Amino acid sequence: MTTAPEAISRLAELIRENQPCVVLTGAGVSTESGIPDFRSPSGIWAQFDPREYATLGAFRREPEKVWRFYAPRFAMLTEAEPNAAHVALAELERRGLVRAIVTQNIDELHQRAGSSDVIEVHGSIRTSSCPGCGSVYPLAEVVPLIEAHGAPPCPACGEILKPDVVFFDELLPEDAIMRAVALAENPALLLVVGSSLEVYPVADMPRSTIAAGGKVAVVNRDPTWADGRAELVVRESAGEVLAAVVAALEPPVEVVDYDPEWPRRYEAEVARVRTALGEVIAAEHIGSTAVPGLAAKPVIDISVGLARAEVSPGQVAAMEELGYEYLGENGLPGRLFFRKDVNGRRAYHVHAVEHEGDRWHRHRALRDYLLAHPEEAAAYAAEKRRVGAETAGMSNYWEQKQPYVDALFPRAWRWYGRG
Ligand SMILES: [Zn+2]
Numbered sequence: 563m564t565t566a567p568e569a570i571s572r573l574a575e576l577i578r579e580n581q582p583c584v585v586l587t588g589a590g591v592s593t594e595s596g597i598p599d600f601r602s603p604s605g606i607w608a609q610f611d612p613r614e615y616a617t618l619g620a621f622r623r624e625p626e627k628v629w630r631f632y633a634p635r636f637a638m639l640t641e642a643e644p645n646a647a648h649v650a651l652a653e654l655e656r657r658g659l660v661r662a663i664v665t666q667n668i669d670e671l672h673q674r675a676g677s678s679d680v681i682e683v684h685g686s687i688r689t690s691s692c693p694g695c696g697s698v699y700p701l702a703e704v705v706p707l708i709e710a711h712g713a714p715p716c717p718a719c720g721e722i723l724k725p726d727v728v729f730f731d732e733l734l735p736e737d738a739i740m741r742a743v744a745l746a747e748n749p750a751l752l753l754v755v756g757s758s759l760e761v762y763p764v765a766d767m768p769r770s771t772i773a774a775g776g777k778v779a780v781v782n783r784d785p786t787w788a789d790g791r792a793e794l795v796v797r798e799s800a801g802e803v804l805a806a807v808v809a810a811l812e813p814p815v816e817v818v819d820y821d822p823e824w825p826r827r828y829e830a831e832v833a834r835v836r837t838a839l840g841e842v843i844a845a846e847h848i849g850s851t852a853v854p855g856l857a858a859k860p861v862i863d864i865s866v867g868l869a870r871a872e873v874s875p876g877q878v879a880a881m882e883e884l885g886y887e888y889l890g891e892n893g894l895p896g897r898l899f900f901r902k903d904v905n906g907r908r909a910y911h912v913h914a915v916e917h918e919g920d921r922w923h924r925h926r927a928l929r930d931y932l933l934a935h936p937e938e939a940a941a942y943a944a945e946k947r948r949v950g951a952e953t954a955g956m957s958n959y960w961e962q963k964q965p966y967v968d969a970l971f972p973r974a975w976r977w978y979g980r981g
Pocket residue numbers: 692693694695696697716717718719720721
């Protein structure tokens with residue numbers, strides 16, 4: 563067993579170097595969202611006999627009784643919010659570091675946090691089905707039926723709906739289990755989070771992974787059978803551990819030599835942006851990629867001059883068609899900001915400003931000053947390389963570089979004739 567912070571850097575390294583990584587989550591991931599672990603010694607199944615409330619037999623005999631038990635729990639599950647652990651796992655998937663999540667939870671919190679490949683081996687509250695006519699209803703339609711009737715009747719035929727969670731005497735959903743079994747044999751790393759590995763068959767996933775030559779890491783407050791065979795065991799809060807791991811895995815900031823391709827990429831992209839936005843009075847290549855000799859993150863900055871710094875929903879939609887995300891002023895009044903990633907990396911920034919307005923000239927001032935002063939450009943490039951090498955993550959990069967830019971800009975503004 564290891565504790566933070568060595569555990570954090572070790573887990574980050576395991577994830578980075580053992581791809582693909584598949585995650586298995588259990589109740590421990592959702593307890594930090596206020597959802598109790600039904601199976602813990604103080605949990606619901608210690609107070610209520612699951613044979614009376616969570617079996618198909620009980621549901622067939624007395625569906626009203628089963629729903630009296632489930633209704634308040636449905637309300638709790640729908641009101642819960644994803645916590646830091648769900649958010650961190652979604653971010654790791656977004657960065658290509660998590661392939662899929664196999665979960666024993668029924669609360670949908672992984673999907674609500676943004677994870678897209680989630681295999682729910684115990685079903686979920688997302689839908690309820692009619693045992694009579696087979697109709698399937700989404701949660702949003704079932705909740706009002708529960709509120710009105712207690713046990714929700716099928717709007718089509720009147721039979722009482724069954725939640726699509728797996729009851730104790732039910733077979734697990736075959737597709738999900740087959741997918742989970744296949745995933746267990748596949749990963750270089752199986753990361754177990756918040757599961758005590760007591761419920762089969764997913765409790766066997768670590769065995770399959772190890773047998774196939776993969777590694778296992780466990781983040782769980784309580785011991786599990788797999789601890790002795792895991793590369794790493796962390797018995798701490800899943801949210802805190804995973805959030806720290808995400809921070810440790812921030813990609814380093816890439817500062818590269820000037821690339822003569824950059825102006826051509828600008829020309830090609832600005833033509834598309836002009837078409838999307840229409841009404842463009844003028845556009846300029848700004849930022850470091852516009853200055854030959856200046857090292858930079860390979861992000862092309864495009865300054866777009868409009869009659870006013872305003873965009874219509876139609877213009878935003880046309881930019882989204884090009885792959886841009888619209889971020890509004892994003893902390894800089896007078897500028898409307900669009901960002902496009904290519905292959906998961908920031909590639910283009912579009913700054914829409916008032917043509918010939920203050921923001922328009924500020925962009926040009928810095929670029930033209932650096933073009934006219936190669937020694938300043940060289941010094942700025944050196945500063946960028948120093949900050950890029952010393953910091954992990956884009957937010958740190960901006961913060962560290964800003965004092966240098968704040969000192970440089972007044973010189974540029976004076977030289978430009980506006981300061
Ligand atoms: Zn029906």
